[in-house]
Amino acid sequence: MKVMVVEDDIDLRETYQDVLEADGHKVLGVASAVTALTKLPIFVPDVILLDMQIKGGTGEVVLLFMRKNHKLEDTRVYIVSGFPERAKYAAEHWATDGWLAKPVSLATLRAIVRGDPVPEQDK
Secondary structure: OEEEEEOOOHHHHHHHHHHHHHOOOEEEEEOEHHHHHHHHHHHOOOEEEEEOEEEOEEHHHHHHHHHOOHHHOOOEEEEEEOOHHHHHHHHHHOOOOEEEEOOOOHHHHHHHHHOOOOOHHHO
């Protein structure tokens, strides 16, 4: 599975990337909206974990770009945010596949990427 992690917190980005790569996924971590916009049409991820407050723009800019690019129409999108109410609103407004409040457990991260239900202890 190809996963893009859009997260400007380097520790979180590297943790997510390391865990998912150890599970056999091809992961591209980016720190800004600008980099995400540049890499999305080339990398074409199966799943994107998207922080909404990122450098060089917002998660909304990334979502708008994705909605206009047919190559990305099958990409599953999960909003990951330290602001649960904002994440929930954005997930509903943009009709994403879901949202996760930080900190995200590694079990939940793995489940989301695999397309499995969120583990009961993380609901």
